[in-house]
Amino acid sequence: MQDTIAHLKRGEKGIIVDVSSIHIPLKLLEMGCLPGNSVELVQLAPFQDPMYLNINGTHLAIRKETATHILIEKITHE
């Protein structure tokens, strides 16, 4: 199964691979949430929602529901 941002743990990073889902607001893409960009999970609120992300230097928070639609590839540290 493909990983999404919702699968990230605190401090983990990934590369965004697909954002074509209709459930992702355009605004998020405009803020830099685009394929090829890196994403890091900075902080989680209780119940893992919302999620505080660092996407290519832009810091923003989104709800988990949206996060499950953003496909990523996790970066595993060597």
Place this chain on the structure above:
Amino acid sequence: MSKQINVALIGNPNTGKTSVFNALTGLNQKVGNYPGITVEKKEGICKLPRGVKAHIIDLPGTYSLNASSLDENVVIELLLNKNDKDFPDIAVVISDVENLKRNLLLFTQIKDLEIPTILVINMADRMNYKGISLDIDYLEEHLKTKIALISTRKNQGIENLKNLIANYKDISVTPCLNASEIDKDYFDNLRKAFPNQLLYKLWLVITQDVNFGKTERNEIDAVSNFKTKSKSDLKRLQQKETIKRYQFINDVLKIGQVIDVSQAKDLRTKLDRVLTHKVWGYFIFFIILLTIFQAIYDWSSVPMDFIDSAFASLSEWTKNQLPSGAFTSLLAEGIIPGLGGIVIFIPQIAFLFLFISVLEESGYMSRVVFLMDRVMRRFGLSGKSVVPLISGTACAIPAIMATRNIESWKERLITILVTPFTTCSARLPVYLIIIALVIPEGRIFGLGYQALTLMLLYLIGFGTAIISAYILNKILKIRSKTFFVIEMPNYKLPLFKNVALTVVEKTKSFVFGAGKIILAISIILWFLASYGPGEQFNDAENIVKTAYASENLTEEDLQQKIASHKLEHSFIGITGRAIEPAIRPLGYDWKIGIAIVSSFAAREVFVGTLATIYSVGSDEEETIKNRMAGEVNPILGGPLFTFASGISLLLFYAFAMQCMSTLAIVKRETNSWKWPTLQLVIMSGFAYIVALIAFQFLK
């Protein structure tokens, strides 16, 4: 004649547009480190070199020209409507040096509209700190624009910006990339169908719902009819467009910007580890709130006592110094006590605004939004509703305006409807004076009972707001897409000047805004209390003397009795006693009734009204508080302000909708009389019932 040019300040949220606006115009619009401080158009004038005058327009922040909330829509509407009187001759795009890449997206869109565009790169003072260096010449060439690198904080580069604006004719209007490449056939057809229209403008109109000039709108409707693109196809195209723009931007910045990460210092990570922590985050938030209440209560009691007694002596002094007569007593018994009832609250109001403005300027507010979103969603609100609810403690009016950045209409409507439950600064005077009268002074764990009561009242306000939101969420059948994205800005040391300005401006408008109403009302009240119809009023002296002839009253007591007999039969006494039956079950007498009625103009008037009524009824120099403490319940005997009637009054004020300006703003923001009417009826009805129950149980 010097001509005037329109300059629009456009940019992402929180990049310093308003700071630039203030620097250019010398005005003091509100600045804060939270995306969404400016929610409507603000205007000012700036004198440029060579006698050119610029009409500067500050706009709400937006991430792109595709609006997803009401505040963003303001920008798009302006840019798409050439006939708007504010349609810009020049667009000044304000960007933040730390987020240049993201900021440039909007810049490339505006360039496509073929308006002369200047790029301002603000916050240059942060470049060293973040290890950023820029090749301005390269950027100017590839972005086809002029760039002003400025720092409003250090006041650098503003003159250069003014020069660039004055020479706007030199700026190229060619777009910096060709976005129509994303779907050649589609855009070619579009161009053929409307050869006279700007292609990008057509595209914007097709992809979003903008209030457009009627005729043009029809034309576009025609185009979307004969073009067959489904909604999801359009969205896909928009995604492609965004990606294309970012590709261009990345290419330009690869050479034009160098970031040396090893130089960057990062305070954010350390602070966020604690401030947004699952446990510590909430704990700290709670401590901050607690500190605010303790401060409002304890720290300001000294200046308050001083002001209170100063006004009492001023009133006494006026009475002794001026020749006695109607004017003197109007001054001494009407105006001075009325004003005293407002000036006394300056220290508290100032503290409240101080804290709110520090929270906003530091960047902490977005963290609270993050922490609270999940909880608020349960109740049909958004995390972003926290900001209106917190700033509602200052005043519901700006708070209701602040809901404009909430994306979902349902969440926004609910926030608007429940915000007036939060304890605004106008309720504070009423709370404070009554708490001082009926709550004992002791302490528990170092916190005063009185401060705790105050905190409890604020919690009741928030609690009611949230519970009503929950109910509304269940009742209201509105479908609207909900999503939630909020930027988390960097932490900043609050700028003393910004904080001080907010505190001074807000306190001033509290005093003068409320002051005017209070002045008018206290004059009217004084008049109504000093004159009356019929024999009972005009012949009061004889009537009282005969009534008490058998008792051996001292001269002083007799005068007191005459004065209060007169008051009772004055115009105001007659009115008051007419409404008394309605409020007696709540434990109030007719004087409180008058104060409640007059406080519909503004809640703050309550204390001023009582001060005026009481001072007409007595001769002595007294502080407001002592006068209220001395009042006797006409029916039960004993003091009027007991624990029971005090609590009842506190609860009444906690729930009642008593502010005409709030109703007016709700009408404007929801565009219907339905919602403000509902608010008025339900809130005030609920207030009456709760106050009734409280008094009947406690008495």
